[in-house]
Amino acid sequence: xxxxRRLLLPLLGILVTAALPGCGASDGRGSSxxxxxxxxxxxxxxxxxxxxxxxxxxxVVSLVPSATQTLGALGAAEVVVARxxxxxxxxxxxxxxxxxxxxxxxxxxxxxxPDLVIRFGGPQDPRTPDGLDRLGVPHLAIRPDRIADVLESxxxxxxxxGREAAAxxxxxxxxxxxxxVRASTAGRDRVRMAYVLGGDPPWVAGPGTYLDELIELAGGxxxxxxxxxxxxxxxxxxxxxxxxxxxVTSDAGRLDPRAARGxxxxxxxxxxxxxxxxxxxxxxxxxxxxxPEDGS
Amino acid sequence: xxxPALALVLLVALAAAIVLGVRFGPxxxxxGEVLAALAxxxxxxQRQIVVDLRLPRMLLGALVGGGLALAGATFQALLRNPxxxxxxxxxxxxxxxxxxxxxxLGLAGAASWVLPLAALAxALLAIGLVFRVATAAGRSLDVxxxxxxxxxxxxxxxxxxxxxxxxxxxxxxxSAVLWIMGSLAGARWQSVLVAxxxxxxxxxxxxxxxxxxxxxxIGEETAQYLGADVERVKRTALALAALLTAAGVAVxxxxxxxxxxxxxxxxxxxxxxxxxxxxxxxxxxxxxLILCDIVAQVVLAPTQLPVGVITAFVGVPLFLVxxxxxxxx
Numbered sequence: 001x002x003x004x005r006r007l008l009l010p011l012l013g014i015l016v017t018a019a020l021p022g023c024g025a026s027d028g029r030g031s032s033x034x035x036x037x038x039x040x041x042x043x044x045x046x047x048x049x050x051x052x053x054x055x056x057x058x059x060v061v062s063l064v065p066s067a068t069q070t071l072g073a074l075g076a077a078e079v080v081v082a083r084x085x086x087x088x089x090x091x092x093x094x095x096x097x098x099x100x101x102x103x104x105x106x107x108x109x110x111x112x113x114p115d116l117v118i119r120f121g122g123p124q125d126p127r128t129p130d131g132l133d134r135l136g137v138p139h140l141a142i143r144p145d146r147i148a149d150v151l152e153s154x155x156x157x158x159x160x161x162g163r164e165a166a167a168x169x170x171x172x173x174x175x176x177x178x179x180x181v182r183a184s185t186a187g188r189d190r191v192r193m194a195y196v197l198g199g200d201p202p203w204v205a206g207p208g209t210y211l212d213e214l215i216e217l218a219g220g221x222x223x224x225x226x227x228x229x230x231x232x233x234x235x236x237x238x239x240x241x242x243x244x245x246x247x248v249t250s251d252a253g254r255l256d257p258r259a260a261r262g263x264x265x266x267x268x269x270x271x272x273x274x275x276x277x278x279x280x281x282x283x284x285x286x287x288x289x290x291x292p293e294d295g296s
Numbered sequence: 297x298x299x300p301a302l303a304l305v306l307l308v309a310l311a312a313a314i315v316l317g318v319r320f321g322p323x324x325x326x327x328g329e330v331l332a333a334l335a336x337x338x339x340x341x342q343r344q345i346v347v348d349l350r351l352p353r354m355l356l357g358a359l360v361g362g363g364l365a366l367a368g369a370t371f372q373a374l375l376r377n378p379x380x381x382x383x384x385x386x387x388x389x390x391x392x393x394x395x396x397x398x399x400x401l402g403l404a405g406a407a408s409w410v411l412p413l414a415a416l417a418x419a420l421l422a423i424g425l426v427f428r429v430a431t432a433a434g435r436s437l438d439v440x441x442x443x444x445x446x447x448x449x450x451x452x453x454x455x456x457x458x459x460x461x462x463x464x465x466x467x468x469x470x471s472a473v474l475w476i477m478g479s480l481a482g483a484r485w486q487s488v489l490v491a492x493x494x495x496x497x498x499x500x501x502x503x504x505x506x507x508x509x510x511x512x513x514i515g516e517e518t519a520q521y522l523g524a525d526v527e528r529v530k531r532t533a534l535a536l537a538a539l540l541t542a543a544g545v546a547v548x549x550x551x552x553x554x555x556x557x558x559x560x561x562x563x564x565x566x567x568x569x570x571x572x573x574x575x576x577x578x579x580x581x582x583x584x585l586i587l588c589d590i591v592a593q594v595v596l597a598p599t600q601l602p603v604g605v606i607t608a609f610v611g612v613p614l615f616l617v618x619x620x621x622x623x624x625x
Binding site: 085096097098099100102103104105106107108110111113122123124125126127130131134135229230 | 321322323341344345348349350399402403404408410411465468470471474479481482484593597598599600
């Protein structure tokens with residue numbers, strides 16, 4: 001999975017959705033019991049692993065902030081029993097933290113008594129899945145990289161917490177919203193643009209990234225669509241040579257003014273960088289930035 | 297301070313540090329809960345925290361910290377250089393290249409032994425390379441050449457790491473950097489056993505070389521006249537200290553300052569007789585690393601600081617105070 005946060009920003013958060021079979025029901029959190037009670041589940045996660053659960057998870061620790069947001073969007077906030085230091089959603093604030101999304105405190109995870117841990121897929125933190133295996137805590141890898149991953153993760157998380165119906169409607173809602181953004185920009189001139197994640201020299205999003213997908217959808221053309229890697233630091237010289245008409249960046253203050261000379265610069269904070277359930281809002285926001293003359 | 301007194305103090309301190317580390321962690325448990333977990337009763341999650349996470353972590357800290365301090369004391373004697381420390385021969389660089397390579401290639405998650413094995417292989421490669429260069433000129437091992445070769449090999453490995461990280465994906469960079477900073481968070485009973493199997497025999501053998509090391513620390517020629525088999529002692533001691541370091545790096549990454557500061561501190565307290573210096577450095581290093589690890593876990597809990605940050609924050613001022621006091625005395 002590719003990270004679409006800038007390199008320097010540490011990763012995400014931890015949602016602990018732990019559902020201890022037996023204990024889960026007796027701790028007062030069973031207020032909204034999932035419809036299909038305790039039928040054994042087998043899920044295939046983003047790493048291709050088969051994860052077996054004795055029933056829908058009732059105590060979840062999510063180490064992936066975008067997955068935490070998705071659980072919230074599925075109406076499953078009450079199964080989340082811990083968060084990471086990087087979760088921003090207000091409903092997570094009262095939960096205990098387990099540290100970072102990568103290399104969290106295993107001790108804090110165990111203390112939250114999860115029946116499922118949602119973690120980053122891929123090899124970036126081998127210690128955490130290894131430790132969870134050793135402690136007998138089931139864990140599900142999520143890839144929060146691209147728009148398709150967002151939809152895939154929503155379905156996977158929906159199954160994991162017994163909210164398939166909510167997941168289906170969330171996915172349909174997002175797809176419809178993305179279709180309407182795509183339709184609104186169809187047939188119009190594409191704006192040559194770049195997304196700068198920050199840094200000096202500037203870090204830009206290349207092909208195959210979530211940001212590249214958003215740019216295409218919103219009616220832009222990624223000036224760095226031929227980059228050899230997902231993200232890369234590019235020279236100011238290269239930036240100028242590509243005649244970028246629009247620079248969208250999380251922090252305009254850190255942008256080298258020489259790179260953006262002659263271009264329209266729009267600062268968006270981190271609104272576009274989290275591939276979660278907010279993807280439709282992100283696409284609409286970017287479409288308005290690309291074609292400001294549309295008003296609305 | 298007399299040697300038996302310091303030995304007693306350090307033994308008590310080590311035991312106390314282990315007890316502290318089992319008692320306190322990022323999750324607050326009561327003394328009763330910890331005791332119940334140790335006795336095998338109490339809820340399962342508390343037993344996991346105490347028995348599967350805290351206890352092996354403290355024991356691994358003792359082995360790695362003790363091993364690094366002992367290796368540092370040995371290198372300082374053999375190289376007759378106060379700046380010598382366990383990583384001076386490029387061992388940390390070699391281990392880091394091994395670890396960073398498997399992380400960047402995405403192999404680190406395949407099995408829990410891949411990363412430590414790659415680190416160990418890298419460390420052994422560095423040792424082999426440096427030793428080969430240092431013995432190329434003739435039959436004897438020239439410590440000046442060894443030192444120079446170590447520094448140059450370390451610089452080469454640093455460049456290798458910079459290259460790998462600059463072509464690797466951003467997310468693997470983060471995990472590689474976390475590994476390089478060193479941590480005891482990967483501790484498990486299995487790694488404790490592996491570390492013990494390397495560390496304890498090597499430590500005992502090294503302590504057995506204390507008397508000839510005393511002579512070599514004065515000067516190789518003098519030692520030769522006084523009847524020490526200088527060449528054999530040098531090679532054996534260097535190999536043992538290097539293996540000790542490699543084993544530590546393999547299970548815990550690169551933890552700085554323990555191997556430099558602890559032997560100097562002990563030397564300032566009891567003098568440089570290696571019969572006392574070596575065992576006391578082991579005890580001191582073990583205690584110091586455990587205490588630093590507890591602080592690293594608790595101070596911003598549940599966020600875990602790299603233990604190397606604490607070893608430097610605590611070790612450097614402590615060492616400067618000792619150094620100043622020794623100059624005044």
